[in-house]
Amino acid sequence: MELSGGQIVIQCLKDEGVEYLFGYPGGAVLHLYDAIFHQEDVKHILVRHEQAATHAADAYARATGKPGVVLVTSGPGATNAVTGIATAYMDSIPMVVISGQVPSAVIGSDAFQEVDMVGITRPCVKHNFLVKDVNDIAETMKKAFYIATTGRPGPVVIDIPKDITDPNILIPYKYPKKIKMRSYSPATKGHPGQIKKAIELLLAAQRPVIYSGGGVILGEASEELRELTRSLNFPITQTLMGLGAYPATDKQSIGMLGMHGTYEANLAMHESDVILAIGVRFDDRVTGKLAEFCPHSTIIHIDIDPASISKTVKVAVPIVGEVKIVLNQMLALLKEQKTKPSKKALEAWWSRIEQWRSVNCLEFDRGCEFIKPQAVIEQLYEVTKGDAFITSDVGQHQMFAAQFYPFDKPRRWINSGGLGTMGFGLPAAIGVKLAHPDADVACVTGEASIQMCIQELSTALQYKTPIKIINLNNRYMGMVRQWQEFSYESRYSHSYMDTIPDFVKLAEAYGHVGIRVEKPEDVKPALEKAFALKDRTVFIDIMTDRTENVYPMIESGKGHQEMTLRVAPGTPINRELA
Amino acid sequence: MRHIISILIENEAGALSRVAGLFSARGYNIESLTVAPTEDPTLSRMTLVTRGTDEIIEQITKQLNKLIDVVKLIDLAEATHVERELMLVKVRTCKESREEINRLSEIFRGKIIDVTSNSYVIEMTGPSDKLDAFVAALDENSIIETVRSGPTGLSRGEKGLHL
Ligand SMILES: Cc1cc2nc3c(=O)[nH]c(=O)nc-3n(C[C@H](O)[C@H](O)[C@H](O)COP(=O)(O)OP(=O)(O)OC[C@H]3O[C@@H](n4cnc5c(N)ncnc54)[C@H](O)[C@@H]3O)c2cc1C
Numbered sequence: 174m175e176l177s178g179g180q181i182v183i184q185c186l187k188d189e190g191v192e193y194l195f196g197y198p199g200g201a202v203l204h205l206y207d208a209i210f211h212q213e214d215v216k217h218i219l220v221r222h223e224q225a226a227t228h229a230a231d232a233y234a235r236a237t238g239k240p241g242v243v244l245v246t247s248g249p250g251a252t253n254a255v256t257g258i259a260t261a262y263m264d265s266i267p268m269v270v271i272s273g274q275v276p277s278a279v280i281g282s283d284a285f286q287e288v289d290m291v292g293i294t295r296p297c298v299k300h301n302f303l304v305k306d307v308n309d310i311a312e313t314m315k316k317a318f319y320i321a322t323t324g325r326p327g328p329v330v331i332d333i334p335k336d337i338t339d340p341n342i343l344i345p346y347k348y349p350k351k352i353k354m355r356s357y358s359p360a361t362k363g364h365p366g367q368i369k370k371a372i373e374l375l376l377a378a379q380r381p382v383i384y385s386g387g388g389v390i391l392g393e394a395s396e397e398l399r400e401l402t403r404s405l406n407f408p409i410t411q412t413l414m415g416l417g418a419y420p421a422t423d424k425q426s427i428g429m430l431g432m433h434g435t436y437e438a439n440l441a442m443h444e445s446d447v448i449l450a451i452g453v454r455f456d457d458r459v460t461g462k463l464a465e466f467c468p469h470s471t472i473i474h475i476d477i478d479p480a481s482i483s484k485t486v487k488v489a490v491p492i493v494g495e496v497k498i499v500l501n502q503m504l505a506l507l508k509e510q511k512t513k514p515s516k517k518a519l520e521a522w523w524s525r526i527e528q529w530r531s532v533n534c535l536e537f538d539r540g541c542e543f544i545k546p547q548a549v550i551e552q553l554y555e556v557t558k559g560d561a562f563i564t565s566d567v568g569q570h571q572m573f574a575a576q577f578y579p580f581d582k583p584r585r586w587i588n589s590g591g592l593g594t595m596g597f598g599l600p601a602a603i604g605v606k607l608a609h610p611d612a613d614v615a616c617v618t619g620e621a622s623i624q625m626c627i628q629e630l631s632t633a634l635q636y637k638t639p640i641k642i643i644n645l646n647n648r649y650m651g652m653v654r655q656w657q658e659f660s661y662e663s664r665y666s667h668s669y670m671d672t673i674p675d676f677v678k679l680a681e682a683y684g685h686v687g688i689r690v691e692k693p694e695d696v697k698p699a700l701e702k703a704f705a706l707k708d709r710t711v712f713i714d715i716m717t718d719r720t721e722n723v724y725p726m727i728e729s730g731k732g733h734q735e736m737t738l739r740v741a742p743g744t745p746i747n748r749e750l751a
Numbered sequence: 752m753r754h755i756i757s758i759l760i761e762n763e764a765g766a767l768s769r770v771a772g773l774f775s776a777r778g779y780n781i782e783s784l785t786v787a788p789t790e791d792p793t794l795s796r797m798t799l800v801t802r803g804t805d806e807i808i809e810q811i812t813k814q815l816n817k818l819i820d821v822v823k824l825i826d827l828a829e830a831t832h833v834e835r836e837l838m839l840v841k842v843r844t845c846k847e848s849r850e851e852i853n854r855l856s857e858i859f860r861g862k863i864i865d866v867t868s869n870s871y872v873i874e875m876t877g878p879s880d881k882l883d884a885f886v887a888a889l890d891e892n893s894i895i896e897t898v899r900s901g902p903t904g905l906s907r908g909e910k911g912l913h914l
């Protein structure tokens with residue numbers, strides 16, 4: 174088969190089994206777009222801004238485990254994609270981004286729409302390539318997919334100069350079946366000696382906690398995590414990125430930990446004597462003040478990336494390996510053991526945890542005359558029967574979604590944790606809906622975040638991806654306002670907007686349904702109506718309490734044991750501040 | 752502590768900037784860096800001198816290993832090793848000072864590799880502190896310029912860094 178460079182790129186995507194290509198055309202990729210025109214296997218999704226292409230592809234990957242694929246033109250197309258590439262990088266999401274580049278002959282001459290894409294993206298990709306020869310395309314594509322999806326996943330950029338895709342130069346095409354790279358071989362099995370040590374520690378533990386995260390979802394190890402947690406009867410807390418790997422509605426789940434985690438999770442971490450950390454990276458939002466992090470604990474850490482281990486917190490038993498394999502190794506070894514975890518110690522431990530749990534740290538003012546954002550999420554959970562895919566933007570609404578929508582399955586909670594990218598939610602919902610057309614997909618957002626990629630409402634119409642946008646409209650950049658309330662004596666510097674658009678009209682202008690909700694009793698009917706409109710995208714603009722804050726909170730520089738709780742559960746907050 | 756990290760890396764365009772970029776992005780200090788292709792033209796060997804606590808050095812080696820282009824690396828400071836640095840020094844000379852500079856250069860086993868009516872270029876190799884000592888011994892005002900390669904090194908014994 175003789176193909177041009179442009180055709181080869183698209184043929185490689187077919188051979189990789191790529192379903193969707195999220196992109197936006199331009200001069201440097203015109204040959205590629207012509208190759209796309211002549212085929213139907215790889216479906217191109219035309220976004221309205223390149224940032225959205227990367228978020229949609231990224232969310233497609235988060236929801237399926239398959240790599241997301243993006244195509245953008247050189248210069249501004251490429252730079253617009255950078256935010257989305259960095260977002261995927263921070264959360265270790267497999268993604269392949271193809272960017273057009275000016276012709277090889279003029280690279281370096283400040284040619285029209287030239288940017289050094291390889292240079293710009295170097296710090297926020299797992300790897301990147303500049304293709305210099307049409308004969309290298311197929312192998313480079315194979316390498317890109319291999320690197321993006323194996324080991325600790327991440328985005329890979331392939332920058333392709335225009336002349337390399339020239340339709341007049343035809344070469345024989347063959348897609349490599351396998352690729353081996355001498356400089357890259359991700360870890361698989363964990364070291365048996367380390368695993369033995371870990372099991373001994375776990376069996377002797379008096380106050381153990383399992384701290385699990387995004388790595389379990391990335392590594393498809395939810396089943397193994399469930400089995401291990403249940404067989405040990407240990408409490409488990411999950412990071413924002415790990416939610417759903419272990420069912421949140423199960424009694425052994427003590428909720429999220431960290432800055433906006435539960436009282437019981439953070440205190441259990443603080444008081445624990447052994448921590449089993451699985452696919453987590455001891456992020457600062459999780460640890461709080463490092464010097465006070467888990468002062469009595471011996472830590473076991475399973476991670477595929479050695480650089481994640483002992484990066485911020487020194488661990489006693491590092492286990493480098495693929496989480497699914499390592500957990501199976503542990504389960505096998507555990508079955509051979511005669512000793513069991515001390516029942517007495519665990520009973521005492523659980524009873525302390527139940528005491529903390531009884532504080533009911535997430536409780537909010539249910540009698541309030543204003544719509545409480547937490548109540549909206551609870552009702553969203555009821556209406557979707559807890560089985561929707563929820564994407565989110567960044568802010569208070571993100572935390573409320575994480576706290577009040579208990580996820581029981583992995584890959585259901587799609588959010589930007591590491592970079593915290595506002596604008597992620599809407600394009601992400603489109604990517605998820607394409608991946609799971611029959612599932613309910615909702616985007617929980619805020620009136621500030623949603624405006625960062627609002628143009629994608631147009632994409633949602635074109636590709637008939639009926640999603641439900643739940644806009645928790647507090648007329649504030651609530652998360653920023655909260656910090657200003659706590660740390661800047663309520664000087665709300667530029668954390669509100671005087672000119673918020675009429676979202677109902679906006680939704681209608683884009684061809685969708687808009688609903689405005691202003692009273693608590695109207696929330697549920699609006700949600701029901703929205704989800705009943707199976708084939709329409711619905712924008713539900715919900716006027717929530719402007720003064721609501723996210724609790725509990727570990728304020729910056731504090732430790733797990735110093736959480737700030739809502740004064741007394743249910744006490745109305747001083748409204749004069751707002 | 753000072754560490755000398757020896758890296759085998761794919762001889763690809765951009766490989767050097769990946770290493771340099773890693774150091775600047777993560778705020779690691781880099782004292783010197785030398786790089787050249789090896790006897791296998793597809794591989795380059797880099798020698799990098801850095802300083803840091805054990806924790807930082809551990810992160811540096813892990814992060815370097817994580818770079819896709821890095822094939823292998825060792826921290827030479829972990830075992831006994833030999834290290835050498837090359838220095839060229841251009842000094843101002845006059846009739847009266849030549850004898851003294853010749854003598855000094857001989858003591859340090861330097862070689863005079865260029866001579867003009869009023870200057871010498873002296874070549875010297877050795878551990879970095881020896882080069883420092885030579886520069887200190889020279890009359891400060893006589894030095895026109897110096898250039899140093901940064902240290903390179905090998906571990907001692909029969910083991911080596913290769914594929
Ligand atoms: C406004 C805001 C507030 C936040 N508040 C909180 C909070 O209160 N609590 C909280 O937890 N987070 C919070 N976050 C998120 C936080 O910033 C981090 O993104 C998150 O804590 C990281 O989750 P993680 O440790 O699970 O790591 P991830 O970023 O998910 O990293 C996964 C880890 O698993 C490893 N891994 C990947 N694949 C595998 C595999 N196959 N096998 C083994 N290991 C693997 C990786 O190497 C990595 O170390 C907040 C974010 C925002 C934007």
Ligand SMILES: Cc1ncc(C[n+]2csc(CCOP(=O)(O)OP(=O)(O)O)c2C)c(N)n1
Nearest residue numbers: 568569570595619620621622649650651652
């Ligand atoms: C692109 C980007 N810019 C700025 C921020 C900082 N930031 C974090 S949350 C937030 C406010 C979000 O407001 P909104 O979307 O209304 O959500 P709310 O907190 O009110 O629920 C801002 C500005 C960010 N995370 N991302």
Ligand SMILES: [Mg+2]
Nearest residue numbers: 619620649651
């Ligand atoms: Mg808001």
